[in-house]
Amino acid sequence: MKVTKYSGEQIEFQKDKLIRSLKKSGANDFMVSEIFQLIEPQLYDGIPSKKIYKLAFQYLKNYSNAHAARYNLKSAIAALGPAGFYFEKFIAKIHEYLGFKTEINLRFQGKCVSHEVDIVLLKENVVTMIECKFHAGVEAKSDVKVPMYILSRFNDLKDRTYEMFGDMRYIDSCLIVTNNKFTEDALAFAKCSHLKMLSWDFPHQNGLRDIIDQLKIYPITCLTTLTIAEKEKLLAENIIITKDLLSDKSKLEKLELSKARMKRVLTEVNQL
Template identity: 55%
Template sequence: MKVVKHSGNFVEFDPSKLKQSLLKSGANQEVVEDILKAIKKEMYDGMPTKQIYKMAFAMLKKASNAHAARYNLRDAIQMLGPAGFFFEKFIARLFEAEGYQAKTNITLQGKCVSHEIDVVIKREEQISMVECKFHGGRDAVSDVKVPMYILSRFNDLKDKKHHIFSGNDTISNCWIVTNNRFTSDATAFGNCSGLNMLSWDYPSHNNIGTKIDKDQLYPVTCLTTLTMAEKDKLLVLDVILAHELKNNSGILEHIGLSPNRIKNVLKEVSVLCKNK
């Protein structure tokens, strides 16, 4: 049976991929099998994958808000747009969890021109610039022109002294991060040029998705007990990660949640980020 992807392309429906994503959410085998059976009953030729996702998400939410939040992770990252400003803050949080110092949205003078840098990170004595390429659509990709352009910016900055963390900082490395994917030419050029590449699924064992799961750094946008308007208010207040809400009922009260809803949100956060 054929299904229609976000791009409009028709592909053969692969239930094993759906099963894998449901199991990855933390749902047990019985819940996953029940969801698969229910979806197969509703399947028709040419069904949009977006509709399949919505059905799976709704059924998963009935079983567990936290599992639905994990299942919703990639869409939750896209909710950090539309401009990508909050995505940059989120990426800074990922690096901070790995022991880096991080600063966002700074302007540095290069040899030729000035540059607005999304994130600058420091660990031990090594300082790196991080350029974030945010895409609002799931099928958009970062092609080879992206690392080519960013390499030229890095080359303009790397031989200069900057006032970032001290008054005598040198940028020695460069990262390119995207919430979607790189083309194969983009990763080939980036690796050949000594750039660090990080995307939703690259590198295979240390990508954005695996980093989030490893350290339970789930964005507040994945929470199913909050409305989008409430999530936006939290982002503006610099609450980027779900675990930042733990034991913080005051900020939830500040954005207008009732005591009962605060209790539900904190319960979801506790289950989602149980080790934080």
């Protein structure tokens, strides 16, 4: 049986892939088995992958909002767009939880031209610049032109000092982050050029998805108990991750939710 991807390309349906994605949501074997039994009769040749995703999401939500939220993670990160500014803040938040100091949206004068830098990190006296490549489409990939371009920027910046973290410092290394995937050529070029790369599934077992699940740092956009408009209001209030709601419930109160809805939202947050 064929499945039609977002791009229109048709591939063989992979039951194991669906099972793995359901398990990554935190669903146990019994739940996964039941959900697959509900989905299987609705499959047909050429079914859009988006439809399978929606079915799985809805059935997971019937069990647990938190499971559905984790299953929805990739789309939730894509919802941090369209420009990607909130994605940059999300990546900075992740690195703060990893023990880095962060500064975002900086402008530095390189040897040749001026550059905007998305994020700089400081840990153990090492400064790393992060360039974020955000894609609103869930299947878009960053090709080799991305690391080639960013390498040229890094080379223009690395031999000068800049005021960061209360001192004059060099930029020691460069990390490129995308919410989707890199092409094989992009990864090969980055390895050859000593650029660090972080994508949805790279490095293996330590990609963006793995780090998010390990740290339990989920974007506010993954919550199933809030509307899109409510999530946008929270983002505008600089509430980027779900944990922010636990440390500052006043922002949630500004949404003027009923007590019952407030309880459902906080329950989902606590279960993530």
